[in-house]
Amino acid sequence: MKRLWREPLLHFLLIGGALFLAFSLTQRSDGGARNRIVVDASQVDQLTAQFTRTWMRPPTPAELQGLIANYVRDEVYYREALAMGLDQNDPVIRQRMRQKLEFLLEDLANEDPSDEALAAFLQANADRFRSGPQVSFEQRFVDPEQHPNLLADARDMLARLNAGAPPNAVGDPTRVPAEYTLATPNEIANAFGELFASEVAKLAPGAWTGPIYSGLGGHLVRVTERREGHLPALAAIRAQVERAYLEQRRRELNEAAYQKLLEGYQVVVEPSAAGASAQAPTETAQVRPSR
Numbered sequence: 001m002k003r004l005w006r007e008p009l010l011h012f013l014l015i016g017g018a019l020f021l022a023f024s025l026t027q028r029s030d031g032g033a034r035n036r037i038v039v040d041a042s043q044v045d046q047l048t049a050q051f052t053r054t055w056m057r058p059p060t061p062a063e064l065q066g067l068i069a070n071y072v073r074d075e076v077y078y079r080e081a082l083a084m085g086l087d088q089n090d091p092v093i094r095q096r097m098r099q100k101l102e103f104l105l106e107d108l109a110n111e112d113p114s115d116e117a118l119a120a121f122l123q124a125n126a127d128r129f130r131s132g133p134q135v136s137f138e139q140r141f142v143d144p145e146q147h148p149n150l151l152a153d154a155r156d157m158l159a160r161l162n163a164g165a166p167p168n169a170v171g172d173p174t175r176v177p178a179e180y181t182l183a184t185p186n187e188i189a190n191a192f193g194e195l196f197a198s199e200v201a202k203l204a205p206g207a208w209t210g211p212i213y214s215g216l217g218g219h220l221v222r223v224t225e226r227r228e229g230h231l232p233a234l235a236a237i238r239a240q241v242e243r244a245y246l247e248q249r250r251r252e253l254n255e256a257a258y259q260k261l262l263e264g265y266q267v268v269v270e271p272s273a274a275g276a277s278a279q280a281p282t283e284t285a286q287v288r289p290s291r
Helices: 008-029 041-055 061-083 091-108 115-124 150-162 185-192 194-200 238-262
Strands: 134-142 179-183 209-213 218-227
Touching: 041 061, 115 238, 134 150, 150 209, 150 218, 179 185, 185 194, 194 209, 194 218
Parallel strands: none
Antiparallel strands: 134 179, 134 218, 209 218
């Protein structure tokens, strides 16, 4: 029973029922005051605060009167539009009302998940949080414009590097960095291209090798460190996991609440004017008759 009372979906249903009851009582008991507009102190304070945030100063008495008059004008037009049914069959208004209800559901889903719940979520969604492989490497560029016989010249440079020649004394100038530290495959591909990144991914730390080709030309490469992908501990990425957990929880709650509300409706999809048969959405397959 205690677990049931902690369920946000139950809270939503109780709040919805209370709002419906309050609305019904208000409609019955306040019928004679529907044309009465009350601008209370809290509304005046809100108008004042909004003006102050925008203009970095409080409104003058005349400006405040203008704000109140504009609020009353909005209220009058809003009530008259409702009385005329202008809110009906308006897709913009329908979408806005749907969003407001969904926001209400999302607020109900804001909970403080336990470490146990987050750990289970992390294990169930390990691929979403697993870090990719990283590699540190040096590269020396062999410019095809300066080396017509690029392969032979690259092999000569490679022999010099593996014989102990200073790396800075070998290779041609280039705009890409000479060294990369713990770069991801995407970072390497963005700088050198997919083919180069795939070739570097095969190299073990140690000697210089090459040439490996990119869109720029040839490169002599030496991998200095490689880290394989791994699943971090929860403590290291708790905030990221919690955001993903709450987002999924909000989606699940929203869908559960919708399915519960849908049970109160009978959905009928009529054939089109051309006579083609239409099919109701799949979620209406088990809809009960409206109460």
